[in-house]
Amino acid sequence: MPFKVKEVAEIVGISVRTLHHYDDIGLLMPDEISESGYRLYSDENLETLQQILFFRELDFPLKRIKEILTSPSFDREEALQLHRQMLLNKRNKLDQLLVSIDKTIQHMKGEIMMSNEEKFDGFDFSHNPYEQEARDRWGDQAVDQSKEKIGNLSKVQQQNMKDEMEDLYNRMAAIRHLPPNSKEAQSLTHEWFTWLNTIGSYSLEAFKGLGEMYVNDERFTSNIDKFGDGLAAFLNESMTVYANKRK
Amino acid sequence: MPFKVKEVAEIVGISVRTLHHYDDIGLLMPDEISESGYRLYSDENLETLQQILFFRELDFPLKRIKEILTSPSFDREEALQLHRQMLLNKRNKLDQLLVSIDKTIQHMKGEIMMSNEEKFDGFDFSHNPYEQEARDRWGDQAVDQSKEKIGNLSKVQQQNMKDEMEDLYNRMAAIRHLPPNSKEAQSLTHEWFTWLNTIGSYSLEAFKGLGEMYVNDERFTSNIDKFGDGLAAFLNESMTVYANKRK
DNA sequence: ATTGACCCTCACGTAACGTGATGCCTTATA
DNA sequence: TATAAGGCATCACGTTACGTGAGGGTCAAT
Numbered sequence: 397m398p399f400k401v402k403e404v405a406e407i408v409g410i411s412v413r414t415l416h417h418y419d420d421i422g423l424l425m426p427d428e429i430s431e432s433g434y435r436l437y438s439d440e441n442l443e444t445l446q447q448i449l450f451f452r453e454l455d456f457p458l459k460r461i462k463e464i465l466t467s468p469s470f471d472r473e474e475a476l477q478l479h480r481q482m483l484l485n486k487r488n489k490l491d492q493l494l495v496s497i498d499k500t501i502q503h504m505k506g507e508i509m510m511s512n513e514e515k516f517d518g519f520d521f522s523h524n525p526y527e528q529e530a531r532d533r534w535g536d537q538a539v540d541q542s543k544e545k546i547g548n549l550s551k552v553q554q555q556n557m558k559d560e561m562e563d564l565y566n567r568m569a570a571i572r573h574l575p576p577n578s579k580e581a582q583s584l585t586h587e588w589f590t591w592l593n594t595i596g597s598y599s600l601e602a603f604k605g606l607g608e609m610y611v612n613d614e615r616f617t618s619n620i621d622k623f624g625d626g627l628a629a630f631l632n633e634s635m636t637v638y639a640n641k642r643k
Numbered sequence: 644m645p646f647k648v649k650e651v652a653e654i655v656g657i658s659v660r661t662l663h664h665y666d667d668i669g670l671l672m673p674d675e676i677s678e679s680g681y682r683l684y685s686d687e688n689l690e691t692l693q694q695i696l697f698f699r700e701l702d703f704p705l706k707r708i709k710e711i712l713t714s715p716s717f718d719r720e721e722a723l724q725l726h727r728q729m730l731l732n733k734r735n736k737l738d739q740l741l742v743s744i745d746k747t748i749q750h751m752k753g754e755i756m757m758s759n760e761e762k763f764d765g766f767d768f769s770h771n772p773y774e775q776e777a778r779d780r781w782g783d784q785a786v787d788q789s790k791e792k793i794g795n796l797s798k799v800q801q802q803n804m805k806d807e808m809e810d811l812y813n814r815m816a817a818i819r820h821l822p823p824n825s826k827e828a829q830s831l832t833h834e835w836f837t838w839l840n841t842i843g844s845y846s847l848e849a850f851k852g853l854g855e856m857y858v859n860d861e862r863f864t865s866n867i868d869k870f871g872d873g874l875a876a877f878l879n880e881s882m883t884v885y886a887n888k889r890k
Numbered sequence: 891a892t893t894g895a896c897c898c899t900c901a902c903g904t905a906a907c908g909t910g911a912t913g914c915c916t917t918a919t920a
Numbered sequence: 921t922a923t924a925a926g927g928c929a930t931c932a933c934g935t936t937a938c939g940t941g942a943g944g945g946t947c948a949a950t
Contacts, residue, residue: 402927412928417907432915433929458906480744483737490734493700494727500693501723649896663899664938679946680898705937897946908935915928920921 398428398436408445423462424448447475454482562623564588568631569624576633585631585638607635645675645683655692670709671695694722701730707826731813809870811835815878816871823880832878832885854882 405412418424427438451461571580610628620628648659665671674685698708818827857875867875
């Protein structure tokens, strides 16, 4: 019933050496070892391996994966939810790349002009933007989050982001007299949520937390209220409604 | 006008070290070097860099990227089109992963039951017009075996299978101008072979036979060539190479 | 003229395996 | 039951794509 190395390797599409490696570093040690020293992997081992590969797909270093999987607070469902978020995020990046490549093609055909920075929109793969959230959720240290991330973006990307954010704030401000659970508010909030997920990956919890910060952190509040009195509070309420409804 | 290392690095979101590295290995050497030894990158350099990053995003090793970019037959626009295709495929894969993860989550919540009795509800591969040929080619057991397996799958799983097949065809189509014995083609062919073996069991001979059918049977040829002109022939060659090499 | 941000070239470090070399199991077939 | 083929094991060095200082010039602004 248990699987030998090559079987596992073929089932999941990795090399035998990789399994050896994971054993060496203690990331995945077979449940059983035969008399003659053969590695024998259980069904449970396979599930763990699946988890490992999920995270690996998202470019988590193995060290981190090990920490996550062995953490007592590791919650499989939560991990899956987060994984989902990250996949969505990755897809958004792909979409950006596609836009960028389409523009490049058109540019080659001489149809439009593209700035240098624009050519590289979508190419910020310099470091894993998801790790931060993973840390937050699985109780590593809390670190300053968004500033660092944004600092890694190209200048034009930063400007674009700022423009888009301000646009959203403005539209929110325009409807801030409506109830937070109104269709309009919720629709915009949804837009806000998905937009945020183009930067990093936000769970609903994190999103709610962000909303709270808007009202609890003076720096946020005053900046947001520039777009309209009471906007921060309105955003917070809308975001809470949104997060709770989606749960 | 020309850019210094850090400027380039910031524009595209990579590290200075990476640029040094690309210079070292001759992948991207700045058009100009200042009096004092500074690397000065031209606009053209930036375009090349963009190409490099596109390929890198698709996990091409730098060596291969260099080969490709310096190849005299390298057509920039065609390459871009190819990238576009591959990105689209990648996104489709992500979508599949998302479906799969959603299912896993729902399954964990016990919201759906994957009963074994949930069988052929209409769509199955028995509508396959090529079944008779398949029977003739590989004998009845192989066909029955795969039919049975497919019949046991849920609708969603069947849809996934169809998607996977089409995905593979698409990815093959994207690289059909490469030689059939190239690493990329053989890698995909391997994927195709192992994928087929998740349905039934295919000997290398049967696999080769399938490849031949692709070009000899008009109905196959035209269906496959929908994914790209000459794809059937390309598949046949790749599959033959693959089978012979493995023998 | 000095400071601070940027640039250069070594050169060793690292992550995640790849790739043999060498030798002990296991299993299908004669 | 022997024997050969193929799978498994453990070293141990190699590789890719950079990261990370160390030590030292360069440039623009104060």
